[in-house]
Amino acid sequence: MANIYIPYGTVEGQTAQIAEYMAELIRSHGHQAETADLKHAGDTLPAGYDGVIVAASVHMGNHEAYVTDFVQKNRSELERLPSALVSVSMSAHGDQENAEGYVEKFKDQTGWRPSHVGLFAGALLYTHYGFIKKHVMKKITRDKGSQDTDTTRDYVYTEWDGVRRFTEDFLAGLATLQAQEQA
Template structure:
């Protein structure tokens, strides 16, 4: 039985939902999973982990700084263990070059080049915004050509089947015989959601 640590940074909640879903999939396969909100958790990776997934959302063109801090502090363990980066943004589908650019910037900032990267669509939670942000986001969405302009509801762009598939693939790597799981080169596993291709 493997133990997987899922460290995440979430501003509006969608990345937290994704992290918890990943944990549910791992447990459903008979393994242990622990999620940690990096805004409220210790900076050090706990001992006894067989794999680590770092999930971070993108806002204003970059991932959260406190997630980058966690990665820098634990870079040695992340490079030693099977690990993956999950990047959550509204640009994960449609504007994949932008989504990949956010990951490249994160790698440059942290020095961590994960062997496995997944890109997932996030959410547009109009109902959580104050009036000014709601109008700003509506304008951004409209300028990008999206029709998701009803500010009385939220829009979810995460493709949950893709999240499940990514998690199962990661589990297969973690539980593979020694020398077959992590790999030495960087391979990007892009699993975009159904985002309209814009990012706040």
């Protein structure tokens, strides 16, 4: 049985949902998993975990600064343990190159080169946004040629099957490593 830590950053909550989904899935495979909202959890990586999945979302071209700080501070531990990065953005919904660019920037900022990277589409949560954010996001969406501009509803683009496959691949990699260590 493995014990996985899933620290995350989120602004509107979609990355929190993805982190909780991954944790539930890991538990359903008979392992342990704990999520931590890094805005409140501080920047220490607790001891005792067998693997770490860091998740963060993109706003104005950057992942949360407190996630960047966490990764910078714990880089050597993230390099020692099996670890992965999950990046949540709108670009991951159809603009892969841009989505990859955010991850490259994050790698440059932190110096961390995660061996597993998941790029997942987030959500347009119009009903959660304040007045200005709602109209800015509607304009950006319209300018991109998308029809998803009804601000009385939310649009969730996250492909949960992709999140499931990514998490199960990570677990499979971890199992292989643990088997090699025991051999």
